[in-house]
Amino acid sequence: MILVDTSVVIDFLKGMQNPKVELFDDILGKKVPWGINEFIFQEVLQGAKDKEEFERLREYLNTIPFYSLKYQRQSFERAAMIYFNCRRAGVTIRSTIDILIAETAIENDVAILHNDEDFDHMGEIVKELKIYKEKPIL
Numbered sequence: 542m543i544l545v546d547t548s549v550v551i552d553f554l555k556g557m558q559n560p561k562v563e564l565f566d567d568i569l570g571k572k573v574p575w576g577i578n579e580f581i582f583q584e585v586l587q588g589a590k591d592k593e594e595f596e597r598l599r600e601y602l603n604t605i606p607f608y609s610l611k612y613q614r615q616s617f618e619r620a621a622m623i624y625f626n627c628r629r630a631g632v633t634i635r636s637t638i639d640i641l642i643a644e645t646a647i648e649n650d651v652a653i654l655h656n657d658e659d660f661d662h663m664g665e666i667v668k669e670l671k672i673y674k675e676k677p678i679l
Contacts, residue, residue: 543568543575543673544608544646546639546655547584550577554585554598561656564673568654575654576606578645580638608649610641620644623667632662639663643670 545568549561568575577585582602589595610616620640627634634640639659646653652671653660664672 542649542651543573544642544649544651544653545575545577545581546642546653546657546660547581548656549654550581550585551588552656559656561654564654564675574606576608576651577602578608578610578642580641580645582607584638608645608651610645611648616644616648617641619647623663623670627663627666630666632666634659634663643667646670 545565549565552559552562553565585602586595586598589598612619620637620643623640623643624634624637636659639657640663643653643660643663647667647669650671652673654673655661660670660672664670
């Protein structure tokens with residue numbers, strides 16, 4: 542199971558070609574289970590150019606499985622600890638949302654497919670965070 546970050550979903554929807562979109566194409570072709578979370582849902586919708594696109598995206602995204610934070614307030618505490626540990630290691634993560642996406646992946650024990658270096662930095666420090674890097678072997 543894979544959590545697909547906003548950075549890949551948007552590139553995919555725009556028809557862009559890059560190594561991460563190619564991995565996503567492979568995931569889709571092999572019917573590997575994947576999903577998004579509420580933060581990715583919001584970020585993708587925020588990028589809509591007009592109301593019609595917003596509605597089309599909303600309808601599509603609502604067909605995708607969602608991975609959610611599981612521990613209410615404690616999930617946010619755990620996400621803050623990710624930021625704290627990264628900062629102590631000399632890495633500043635630019636987006637609070639990315640930290641919450643990472644915490645979602647950790648809590649659901651899924652790898653994250655992304656096109657955002659902040660996740661790679663987190664993955665170097667937070668060993669529980671699985672970064673999806675290669676085509677699945679099925």
